[in-house]
């Protein structure tokens with residue numbers, strides 16, 4: 313899942329637009345820097361739970377590279393922040409590094425032991441998220457889960473989502489819908505194969521994960537009525553605004569001048585009205601069905617969808633407001649769609665670059681799928697596919713689509729590795745760097761080698777569930793990804809089907825080694841260039 317605010321910031325702030333804004337602002341920035349310094353928490357010890365820090369503690373802040381006035385370390389963060397932050401940490405020789413991005417203090421974590429200190433030992437201290445104007449307006453204030461600050465509202469939402477919407481049982485009960493949606497995609501690919509045409513893998517998988525989220529939320533497919541498309545547009549527009557640069561999120565003292573925040577707020581409110589229109593109608597439709605079924609004592613035959621589930625647990629939770637319902641549904645769309653499709657697309661690109669791995673995976677999937685299944689791999693067959701699991705884990709490691717997790721925020725000061733981390737610091741865990749670190753993964757850390765996760769491999773016991781801090785694709789602790797079961801079920805089923813029924817070629821004239829591996833940073837990291845592949849129906 314993806315800010316999320318810190319990430320938005322480091323991403324966009326390097327753009328020309330952001331720098332231009334900063335230049336425009338700089339004359340009066342200078343005048344107000346004196347005030348700003350009072351809000352610069354890196355050096356502000358007063359807010360540490362009311363105590364002043366002893367002088368020796370103040371001196372033991374984590375190391376920082378030299379900063380420049382106003383921008384702090386902004387100029388050191390490139391267009392791929394996880395990459396530039398890894399270089400910076402290596403140059404400084406620091407697994408914990410304190411930066412100042414604008415006036416925002418940011419702790420960058422680049423080792424598994426420091427990640428464990430943040431996400432396990434001091435999980436209670438770092439379980440909040442930084443405030444961001446756009447998420448506050450579009451995602452119904454603190455009612456959502458992914459962007460909400462730590463507190464009762466987040467706790468309640470998190471419990472609702474993990475117990476009722478994304479639990480292992482719910483994800484399993486959703487398997488037929490998942491298999492049907494996969495069949496629809498297989499049909500589209502078969503048409504392309506018959507025509508000898510290439511498919512745009514990212515577009516195909518993006519609409520698949522969107523349709524799947526719509527199905528989970530609404531219970532049946534609204535593809536033909538165009539609602540799925542409306543959701544796709546909304547998610548894209550929301551993501552764009554969330555990753556857009558809002559200067560006041562990083563120079564909070566500018567908020568008092570208000571002009572910029574008014575513009576961003578107006579845009580955010582327009583977007584929120586579009587969400588309202590769509591979600592209110594869906595909830596009201598479902599609510600009347602739910603009440604009619606309850607009044608007549610008849611069972612609603614479509615009771616697995618998320619709106620129905622939320623309506624049915626209202627009493628158990630006292631009261632769930634309409635806003636909270638909408639925010640939780642948004643979490644599913646914003647957390648689940650792009651992350652899952654991007655991971656799948658990176659995996660397909662990697663398989664095309666590594667024919668040995670593709671052949672081995674195809675052999676496993678094809679030999680483990682019973683005959684007579686209409687060419688579709690069902691979920692029952694997946695449990696026998698150890699190599700499929702290993703390929704998925706290796707892809708999560710090397711193509712970590714949320715490379716800095718989502719930013720955490722310290723709610724108190726604490727000590728890590730002998731350094732003081734003050735209250736109010738944003739924390740970025742560079743899980744991408746940790747996942748490629750030779751200290752944990754050996755000399756071939758940068759290579760795509762699924763065998764490391766197989767029997768006899770060096771990482772056979774390493775799990776993605778947040779207990780192994782060298783491998784954190786979904787984070788760990790209280791703020792760990794709430795959709796990990798949903799994501800894994802979707803990725804493995806789709807991947808097995810893609811390689812089972814089809815052989816894949818690159819467009820004429822291209823070879824595996826030509827596949828461009830460049831990425832674009834955002835809420836989720838994506839491939840920079842489209843992946844076009846030509847499917848061929850497998851000959852039995």
Ligand code: HEM
Pocket residue numbers: 313314457458459470473478643644645647648649651652655713714717718719720785786787788790791792793794795796798799
């Ligand atoms: C490959 C797919 C996915 C990846 C790699 C991924 C990764 C992540 C990461 C790294 C975080 C932040 C963890 C942290 O801050 O420490 C997160 C949070 C979250 N994810 Fe996912 N995610 C994926 C799919 C999904 C799906 C399918 C859903 C929902 C259907 C989902 C819902 C969420 C939610 C609600 C949060 C916020 C949790 C909180 O703040 O309490 N994610 N995800």
